[in-house]
Amino acid sequence: MENPFKFGTIVEEEYFTDRVKEVAYIKEFVNSANHLVIISPRRFGKSSVVAKAVKQTGRKYITINLQQVTSVSDLSAKLLREFLKVHPLERVRHLITHFRIIPTVSSNPITGSIDVSFQPGVDGNVLIEDVMTLIEQAHSEQDRIIIVLDEFQEICDLAPNLDKKLRSIMQEQQHINYILLGSQESMMTDIFENIKSPFYHFGEMMRLAKIPREDFHQYLSERLAPCYPDTCDTLAYSILDYTGCHPYYSQQLAANIWQIGVLQPGTLSPLKVAIDHIVTTHDLDYERLWMNFKRTNKWILQQLSSGKPLQTGEYRTSTVYSALKRMQKEGYVIYSDHYEIEDPFFREWIVRENVGS
Ligand SMILES: Nc1ncnc2c1ncn2[C@@H]1O[C@H](COP(=O)(O)OP(=O)(O)O)[C@@H](O)[C@H]1O
């Protein structure tokens, strides 16, 4: 039996639950001439929800994850490669001949995959401009393409002034809907809400929340039922209580519990065994992480992990607040209606270490 839970990659089809409203909203939104910006902490399901929505539009689309891009030239090559997946080379060859720097395009006759590269050392700004112009020219108002730029906050690190350059190109375009996703709340708001930023008010902002508890519960419970016919309902609630409905960690925990059900049926408390297993597996990583935290951060994480207050007089409120902001930026802490440790298994590890010491 294949594990019915999946974590770590974009989830589709039977691994994807709910987000009905969000999918409908994104689909509707790209019918307009506007651009969309989606923000949430890591692993909340941005890439998955966008992949689902753009697929359903039936329109041409390109997705680039900026975390996997190493330079402006690489970004240009990747954009062109993705573009050539939706437009056969023969039909756009005449447009590429206008490029100031001609790319090398090769196709693998066996796999059918296309590879694009530019001669090293050339000016990235010229490349990106030519590629983006090509994409615009190949489309029309009736046939707009969707470009998804995932982990968009990475453009800030890619090259100096790339944001300015991109914005000036995008400003002129009318045949492209951009969907820009980002995981770093503070960087994303700085890009889109700081009046000095070239992307100030570039598009509509959408914040993706966790998956609603009841929907997620039904999803988990149904899939646990074959292994845990009598307890699936309670188990599913316990998973969500433990993870705070976090999409990724809930799937991870459910996958482990399911595996225990298959390999060691009759285990008395599968939830506890699964948690133990995950915490132990990551022990070394957590220890490394922990050693690199400053004392203030360690104290804050300890308080958060055991549900204790942060205003105890131990540290000044401003110190606590700025440390929290920093840890949120780095992804260790998330904020929805309160601050919490992002990874529930790391939280568990901290509690256990505390008891031990
Ligand atoms: N709609 C969903 N239904 C079920 N699980 C989901 C859903 N969206 C996300 N997940 C879980 O969260 C993980 C991370 O999703 P992903 O789309 O990569 O998030 P992000 O792009 O925000 O980092 C997925 O691998 C999956 O386990």
Ligand SMILES: [Mg+2]
């Ligand atoms: Mg993602």
